[in-house]
Amino acid sequence: MKVxxxxxxxxxxxxxETGIATLELLERFGLSxxxxxxxxxxxxxxxxxxxEREAAKTEELFVRNFGKYDYIVTPSGSCTNQVRNNMTAIEQTDAVKHVRSRTYELVEFLHDVLKVDAFPWAEFPHRVALHNNCNTLRNLRIASMSERREEPFSKPKALLGMVKGIEFADLTRPDECCGFGGTFSVFEEGVSAKMGQDKVTDQLKSGAEYVTSSDSSCMMHQEGCARRMGANLKYIHIAQILNGARA
Amino acid sequence: MTAELHEELTDPHGEQLDHGAASSRPLKSRIAEPQPRGAKIRGNRPVDQSEAANRFMAATEHEAMHDARLWDLRQKRDKEMHGIEEWEELRNLASGIKEHTLSKLDYYLELFEKNATANGIKVHWAKDGAEHNAIVLEILRSRGVERLIKSKSMLTEECGFREFMAHNHVEVIETDLGERIQQLDDEAPSHVVVPAVHKLRTDVASVFAKTIGSDPDNADAHYLTECQREATRPLILSAQAGMTGGNFVVAETGTFVVCTNEGNADLSANTPPLHIASIGIEKLIPGLNELPVFIRLLSRSALGSPITQYTSHFRGPREGGEMHVVLVDNGRSERLGMEKFWPGLKCIRCGACMNTCPVFRRSGGLSYGATYAGPIGLIIDPTFNVHKYRNLPYSSTMNGSCTNVCPVKINIHEQIADWRKTLAGDGEISPVKKVMMKAAGEVLASPVVYRASLPLGRSALRHLPHFMLYNKLNTWGRKRDIPETPKQTFNEWYRKNRKSQEKSQSEGENS
Incomplete structure (x- = not known):
């Protein structure tokens, strides 16, 4: 399997550090x-x-870079959603279709493709709040969502549950968007920042020491809000925890 | 001045009812925070939703109340959903029924007209708001009507009905409490179900003090409701005509259904001898068999209550009375022909997408400056005026919560993305966005240019890559810290730590 x-x-x-952890973690499972x-x-x-027109050349470059792999793995559900569901600015050749169907977000790759059942090296004795990026949650379906009547499931929680010592902190609005929203964070700065502050407040109330997510983009926004608010919270990508980061 | 409560406003233990209880908690500050007003409308210029949203959020008590109140509705909705095992099946059915009806709309409209006419209803057809208003005015004038009572209707908002009637000297009295508040304050409804939800009780007290002479310092919800009841009841009793909307129009029976919680539609329809119902053509459903699917979904989605307090079927005029139905198109036929945007016509106006929308909850409905606010507004408003509402599809993080609470499964967040594409393709995109994205597209298409644009070392804002923060105002940093730039990028790390190994490995293999 070429990844x-x-x-x-x-x-x-x-x-x-998120990229490094992702690479090392995948290598731990013997992948090339x-x-x-x-x-x-x-x-x-x-x-x-x-x-869309402005995206075409970037999409072409992506396909040129990744066409030769069996799987393309990335520590971002939001980008995975873009490739899998929205990469439509270019002609849908076989190479494009291959890349689109073979791109996986790290957690779903570990959970669904590798079917990992242990992370013996991982230990994280901390209280952690989990944040699911909205694309990852509602478009990739990485976890059940509160809007729907469905059996509860969470792939990131299932993986994190195999980490020694970890304790989960519950948010009052776990599925509420944090306000990053890609370019929304810059174009609609006021609402974006307010949503971020509300998210950080919820995380603080939960008693979490750490916030983790399979998407750095949301956390970059949340961390920016948290620091400005003087909130004592640390943000760490799920790849780092699963790769055995100690703190 | 105190008002005695009607018996039905208290429960047998003398306690206030649920909704009243929530809205009667004492406010934090003693000095009332003034109500922020909606978006500034400047002719046909694009509405600036974020400007109005920022003003709404600056009124912190209003924003906090608005967010909490609507989130409460969302949670009540979730609770109801969990009580219905076949919830997702119901949504599928509702969506399918609407899709079917819309695909044969001409057939069902004519079937309704035939059956309604046989029931003694006079059916009118209006191609737009102006025609609707003219038809209604003609009916009223020919019968000498000077006062009309009406229940809440988003369609009449589309048509600018109240303004038109005021101009033509017909007094219109709204009978929905929230809508009446908005009418007295000369403000549009901010939400399709709870039109005054952006107002604090102190705002209402101030409006009522000015318009119906209540005590400006008494913001008790029951007192204010009672005052309004006393002021409006005589007007209702003396009105010569009543108007309602219609939630569902049943083709096979030639009847229509109106859902309310205050019973005000029944009051409007049944008190005067003349009843006019203004209804959008997308409200059709085939038959009574299909109706319960929607009745079960509507109020659960809207307010998290199992059913609307009043679900009234109208079949025809009372003895000696008249009943008219005005079927209004106002852009709906055109929307039906839009490949990507026709599913918006499935909407049953429950407002669930607004309640769940994190942007709406923090912005207030009036910030959208359009008849329809929130997620459903983002995809409907541009069909009325693409230039004026071109910014609205950007007032979303595209988080997809709206799509998943929608009882008729409108793909709202996908349509928001499609609107952005359509707008950018038609040149209806702000120059800042266009320039920024063109630059980003060029940088990201070339590894060399991209690498050259990256920040060097641990420097601050001035070295942030141009394509990420191509903005003189540095909006990122206003309320958020800028992420620290690390010593090296992943790419640099990889080249140093892995690429060299790869090379030496392959060299080793070759030798």
Whole structure:
């Protein structure tokens, strides 16, 4: 199984440790993982804003970089959603279709493809609040959502549950969007920041020491709000916890 | 000045009822926070929703109450949903029934007209708001009507009905309490189900003090309701005509159904001898067999109550009375022909998407500056005026909660994305967004340019990549800290720590 690692632009730039943890974690399962060094982005900022034409060249580059892999894995559900469900600015060739159907968010890849049942190296004796990115939750269906009448399930919780010592903190509005929303965070800054502050307040009330998520983008926004608010909360990507980060 | 409570406003133990209890908690501050007003409307210029939203959030008591009240409705909705095992099946059915009816709308409309006419209802057809208003005015004038009582109707908001009637010297009295508050305050409804939900009780006290002479310092919900009841009841009793909307129009029986919680539609319809119902053509359903699917979903989705207090079927005029139905198109036929946007016509106006929308809860419905606010508004309003409402589809994080609470399964968040594409394609996108995305598209398409644009070292804002913060105002940093830039990017780390190994490995293999 040949795996291509996609490290989204903002992870590359601001959270390299998330990329490193993802790579190391996948290697722990004996996979041959490659990171094509000419990668940039999935095209989401443009598509998200409605500028599909402007996304075309970035999408083409993505397919050129990742066409040769059996699976493309990335520590971002939001980018996975873009590739899988919205990469439509370019002609849908076989290569494009292959890349779109083979791109997985890290948690679903571990849970659904590798069917991992243990992380013997992982231990995280802390109180942790879980945040699901909205694309990851409602479009990739990584967990059941409170809007629907369905059997409760959560792939990230199932994986985190295998980590020694971890304790979950419950939020009062677990599925409420944190207000990042991609370019929304810049274009509609006021509402975005207010939603972020409310999310941080909920996390504080839950008694969490850490917040974790399979998406760095939401956490970058939440962490920015938390720091400005002087809130004592730490943000860590799920890949780091599963890879055995100690704190 | 005190008002005696009617018996039905207290329960047998003398305690206030649920909704009243929630709204009668004492307010925190002693000085009333003034109510923020809605979006500034400047002719046909694009509405700036975020400007109005920022003003709403600056009124912190209003924002907090609004968010808490609507989130409470969402939670009550969830509770009701869990009580119905076949909930998702009901949503599928409701969506399917609406889709079927819309696909044969001409047939069902004519069937309704035939059956309603046979029941003694006079059916009128209006292609737009102006035609609707003219038809209603003609009916009223020919019968010498000077005062009309009406129940809440979003369609008449679309038509600018009240303003038109005021201009033509017909007095219109709203009978829904929330809508009456909005009428007296000369403000549009902010929500399709709870039209004055953006107001605090102190706001209502101030409106009533000015308009019906209540005590400006008494903001008790029961007192205010009672004052309004006393002021409006004589007007209702003396009105010569009544108007309602219609939630569901049943083709096979030629009847229509009106759902309310205050019974005000029944009052409007049954008190005067003349009843006019203004109804959008998308409200059709085939038969009575289909109706319960919607009745079970409507109030559970809207307020989290099992059913509306009043679910009234209208079949025809009373003896000696008249009943008219005005079927209004007002852009609906055109919308039906829009490949991506026709599903918006399935909407039953429950407001669940508004209650769940995190942007709506923090912005207030009037910030949208359009008849329809919130998620459903984002996808309907541009069909009325694409230029004026071109910014609205951006007032969303596209989190998808709306789509999943929608009882008729409208793919709201997908349509929001589709609207963005359509608007950008038609040149209806703000220049800032266009320039920024064009730049981003070029940078991200080239690994070399992209790498060159990245911040170097641990520097602050001035080195943040241009394509992420191409904005003089640095909106990110106003209320949030900027993420620290790490010593090296992942790419750099990989080249140093792995790429060199790869090379030496492959060199080793080759030798």
């Amino acid at each position: 291509g690692l996609f490290v989204p632009c903002y992870v590359d730039m601001f959270h390299p 993982v490659e990171y094509p060094v000419d990668q940039t982005c999935c095209g989401q900022p443009m598509t998200n804003t409605g500028c």
